[in-house]
Amino acid sequence: MAGALRRRARSITVQFVFAAFLSQLLLTVGILLFVQHKTERALQSYQREWVEELSGDLIESYRRGGLSMLKESVDSRAAARRGNLAILLLIGPDGSRIAGNLDSWPLPLPAETPWRKLTLSQADGRPEHIVARATLLPDGSRLMTGRIIETELDPGRIREAAFAAAVGLGALLGLIGALILGRILSARIGDIVDTTVAIRRGALSSRIAVNGSGDAFDELGAAINAMLDQIERLMAELRLMTDGLAHDFRSPVTRLKSVIERAAAATDDERAGAALESAGREADTLLAMLSTALLISRTEAGMGREQLVDTDIAAMLHDLAEIYGPLAEEDGFVLAVDAPSGPKVALNPQLVGQAIGNLIENALHYAEGGTRIVLSAKANRDHVTLSVADNGPGIPTDRREEALRRFGRLDPARTESGSGLGLSLVAAVATLHGGTIRLDDARPGLSVLMSLRR
Structure with missing residues (x-):
């Protein structure tokens, strides 16, 4: 399991999908942080202008009518109920409260400051965040004008929730986009792989599709x-x-x-x-x-592919056993068939029969000391595998590739008659049918397996 995960991690497609997803996520977070920063700056600017405008109106009242008119103005503004976000407090020169909707001067707030953020405790103990401005009047009185920046609809929490939702949505969309890009990449690479596999199977006319994009x-x-x-x-x-x-x-x-x-x-x-x-x-x-x-x-060259017919594999192997049976008996072999009845495969029976015949003749020729040759067939959903196995000395594992070469004859075989083309013909027939040839150990002996695509 761990090895499979490591192989997947090394896959260029997985790396591409991860890189695309990560870049999309970072881009989304970057844009959201920029928007959030600009929004907060704009909100702060609005709040500051609002407080400065309120403070300017009240100071103008003080200039026109003194402390009494300022008190009336503060009481009037503080008494407003609906949608009132203003925080007001007027303190006399002796420190006594004159007007406003606060009971006492907030300790963190100096007597005069153009801008300050404060946190006040409400009657029920919940914190309330405000921005405030303090002005020291000529007679020694102090005026605080402020605005609530968090209400029951807490803009900070709303922004945080919106940010989290936007990041989650951006991550989801980024993942979907990365997966789509990965599928496109895999499809283009898969087209190349399919073409190379088709060529390896003998379809030399196969070509990779190009769309003219120039990429x-x-x-x-x-x-x-x-x-x-x-x-x-x-x-x-x-x-x-x-x-x-x-x-x-x-x-x-x-x-x-x-x-x-x-x-x-x-x-x-x-x-x-x-x-x-x-x-x-x-x-x-x-x-x-x-x-x-x-x-x-x-x-x-593909000649014979047009002569494919549905062929009963078991019946074909039994026919070959009847043809080569007497010759096998003369050489001291028993020729047996192990093939279930039923499976039919579209193939060229003449070429496949000749290929199996070549394998039987090879077994009779080179399986010295052997006594048995078995023709077998096994089928699955995609392929049928025909094999000719003997119980002779076999071929060493390191010499099997040499035996498959055209005109390839192992040293002991060079004293015998033959061309070294038998296995080459079998390989060509297997390739014609979309399959392969493989030499395996029959324990003891040699097993030649020819896989044909169904």
């Missing part, structure tokens, strides 16, 4: 497509050359075999006849190699 993905797709075009062209030329050579060599080899047969029929010398017979067998081997090489080239 990095388009440039990458165009570069890969250009590389694939060149590879396909080179492989087509190589295949054409191989086909041409195999086709051209078959005619002279056939004529050579005919000449050898006529010479063998015309001679009475036993030694010459034996030599000619050996030459004829070598000519047959060469013809078989050319035919197999030509078949592999055509199979790799």
Whole structure:
């Protein structure tokens, strides 16, 4: 579980989604902090102007009518009920309360100050936040004018709740946006992966879709497509050359075999006849190699894909067992079939039958000391796996890749007749059917598994 999480964390898609989400969240928080700062500054400016205007009106009353008119003005403003946010207090020169809606002068407030924030305790003990201005009058009286900045609707808590909600919404939207971007990124990368998988399975004509936007993905797709075009062209030329050579060599080899047969029929010398017979067998081997090489080239080119038919796998394996059974008995082997009846797969029965036949012949040829060859089939939702297993000496694990190469023959096999193309043909047939070939340990012996896509 921990390893899977570490692999996911290293995924470029996950990192991209996380980076996009984090950047969106930081941007949202930054914008909200800026808006909050500007809002608070604007609110403070409004409150200050409001208090200064109120203070100016009251001082003007003092100038016109002295302390008595100021008292009337303070009492009038303090007596207002509806929507009254004003905090007023007039203290005489002797420190006695003259008018206002406060009982006493707040201790933190000096006798004269242009602006101060205060916290007062209400009758029920709840704190009340105000902004206030204190003015020292010429006769020694003190006037405090202020405004409540937090009421029952507490703007601070409202701002905090709004900020939290906005951050939560921004995080959600940022996550959704990051996931959408991640899906777009994964889709573009997935298109490249799907194309490479299709090419690996033999569909060399597959290309990465480009939308003409000119972005990095388009440039990458165009570069890969250009590389694939060149590879396909080179492989087509190589295949054409191989086909041409195999086709051209078959005619002279056939004529050579005919000449050898006529010479063998015309001679009475036993030694010459034996030599000619050996030459004829070598000519047959060469013809078989050319035919197999030509078949592999055509199979790799996709020829035969149009001849796919629904085939009963179990019935096909039983037919092959009947064909090769007598030959296996002559070599001391028992040929068995382990395949459940029922599954049908769209395949080219001639090519698949020839591939399985090659595997049976290889087992008969090289499984020295073995006594049993088993043809089996296992199917799942996506693939069906055909295998030919023997209980002979097998192939060492470090030599199996070499055995799969074209014309690859392990040292002990070089003294035997053969071309080294049998497994190459099986691999080409598997690729034609969207599958793969794999060598495995049969414990004891060798198991060759050919996977075909259903």
